[in-house]
Amino acid sequence: MLHRKTMDxxxxxxxxxxxEAEKHSIIVILDDIRSMHNVxxxxxxxxxxxxxxxxxxxxxxxxxxxxxxxxxxxxxxSVTWKHFSTTLEAIDHARALGYKVxxxxxxxxxxxxxxxxxxxxxxxxVFGNEVSGVNEDALLAADGCIEIPQWGSKHSLNISVTVxxxxxxxxxxxxxx
Numbered sequence: 001m002l003h004r005k006t007m008d009x010x011x012x013x014x015x016x017x018x019x020e021a022e023k024h025s026i027i028v029i030l031d032d033i034r035s036m037h038n039v040x041x042x043x044x045x046x047x048x049x050x051x052x053x054x055x056x057x058x059x060x061x062x063x064x065x066x067x068x069x070x071x072x073x074x075x076x077x078s079v080t081w082k083h084f085s086t087t088l089e090a091i092d093h094a095r096a097l098g099y100k101v102x103x104x105x106x107x108x109x110x111x112x113x114x115x116x117x118x119x120x121x122x123x124x125x126v127f128g129n130e131v132s133g134v135n136e137d138a139l140l141a142a143d144g145c146i147e148i149p150q151w152g153s154k155h156s157l158n159i160s161v162t163v164x165x166x167x168x169x170x171x172x173x174x175x176x177x
Contacts, residue, residue: 018078040071041160047075094124110145
């Protein structure tokens with residue numbers, strides 16, 4: 001018989017404990033995201049997969065805001081985040097910290113997500129605007145592109161879903177429990 005786990009059984013960390021916990025060497029960079037709900041969802045996903053940091057760029061909404069908090073459910077307190085005026089500034093900052101930068105975009109010569117050989121090295125992932133994707137300057141500044149294979153007619157996923165799919169694929173073999 002299946003039973004839902006209790007909160008005690010889930011053994012969740014407090015926001016403070018999570019801020020101090022060991023993280024994956026992954027920075028998520030959001031490039032001009034419009035929706036506060038998407039931003040909140042990405043905060044939650046970064047918390048769930050222990051991403052090292054979240055960079056909010058350009059006009060991407062910033063906490064504190066009730067619409068971000070509605071979907072983040074406290075993750076704005078557990079995820080390390082910074083705001084940058086431009087995505088290029090965020091990319092430069094990540095590079096200065098020794099991170100390889102990969103845009104998540106449907107582009108020529110992109111690497112299929114399942115073919116990416118991620119071995120826990122420092123990597124910054126740029127996720128683009130809900131309508132226009134990763135801006136051209138950021139795309140050109142990236143070291144490469146990762147693409148999620150898709151078979152439907154829409155040829156795109158919601159940004160919050162995309163972040164979840166990519167982070168899961170990257171961390172699932174990391175051995176972190």
